[in-house]
Amino acid sequence: MRSILLLCMSLLITGLLIPGTLAADNATSSANQSGNVSIDDLMAKNPEALLIYAGAGLKKPVQEIGSTFTNETGITVVYNFQGSGALLSQMDITHKGDVLIAGGSDAYKTAEDKGLVGEPQYIAYHVPIVAVQKGNPKNITSVEDFAKPGLKIGLGDIKATAIGTTGDKLFKDLGIADAVEKNVVVRTSTINELVSAMNAGSIDVSLLTLDQISDKTMDTIPVENVNDYVLVVAEGATTFSKQPEKAQKFVDYVASDAGKDSFKKYKFPAYGDEQYKDVQP
Numbered sequence: 001m002r003s004i005l006l007l008c009m010s011l012l013i014t015g016l017l018i019p020g021t022l023a024a025d026n027a028t029s030s031a032n033q034s035g036n037v038s039i040d041d042l043m044a045k046n047p048e049a050l051l052i053y054a055g056a057g058l059k060k061p062v063q064e065i066g067s068t069f070t071n072e073t074g075i076t077v078v079y080n081f082q083g084s085g086a087l088l089s090q091m092d093i094t095h096k097g098d099v100l101i102a103g104g105s106d107a108y109k110t111a112e113d114k115g116l117v118g119e120p121q122y123i124a125y126h127v128p129i130v131a132v133q134k135g136n137p138k139n140i141t142s143v144e145d146f147a148k149p150g151l152k153i154g155l156g157d158i159k160a161t162a163i164g165t166t167g168d169k170l171f172k173d174l175g176i177a178d179a180v181e182k183n184v185v186v187r188t189s190t191i192n193e194l195v196s197a198m199n200a201g202s203i204d205v206s207l208l209t210l211d212q213i214s215d216k217t218m219d220t221i222p223v224e225n226v227n228d229y230v231l232v233v234a235e236g237a238t239t240f241s242k243q244p245e246k247a248q249k250f251v252d253y254v255a256s257d258a259g260k261d262s263f264k265k266y267k268f269p270a271y272g273d274e275q276y277k278d279v280q281p
Contacts, residue, residue, distance in 0.1 A: 056103075061266045116239060132218065211266050
């Protein structure tokens, strides 16, 4: 049964139908599309718009930047927010769209190696952090405690999310990957779904990033040697954009001080922050 469910999820991720994740934005409004909306349908409704592929965890700053960009330039943008695995699959299949903003530079490098995007620009840092339920009822004090029997752990899918890949590396470095896996009750295709699980109280602990923490429902525990696991948000124009000049204009705007300020507003340290100067993309 689990194999069948995983197969269905894989088909959904790599297919062209994307439920509830495509959004259109102009100078005055932003609306999530409901139901099954394909990239073709979205672009048919917005033929002059730039299509931005962006990591699901980047939604707030990217939408804010997009709105400001449209206000200043008159260029409309639409979005596809997904986990990195889904984004790269969709780009590879469709060869449509204009810009990729990946939550981690490893995912961007994969897209670059596939010939899907050009040279990257680096925007901000995704800083991993342990999230526990408010009050820390399970008395979790470190990442090593993920291996304690009986915990209900939620993690990002290793193949679909940057935070899933990061967690996999972290647990393997600590030698606890097998013990942790025994406690995993859910792996999600986006980091946003992990936040929902934490907020609902259905998991005890998760590995999230600073920008995803809700102080009302969660407490946090820092990751030791965190700079070894910090992700760098990377962006660039696609190699198949039909509007390359407009696409590059958007990329440059995201990388500007105004763009980085939007990321900082949502608790992403800007690229070049002194605290993370040793982190290499």
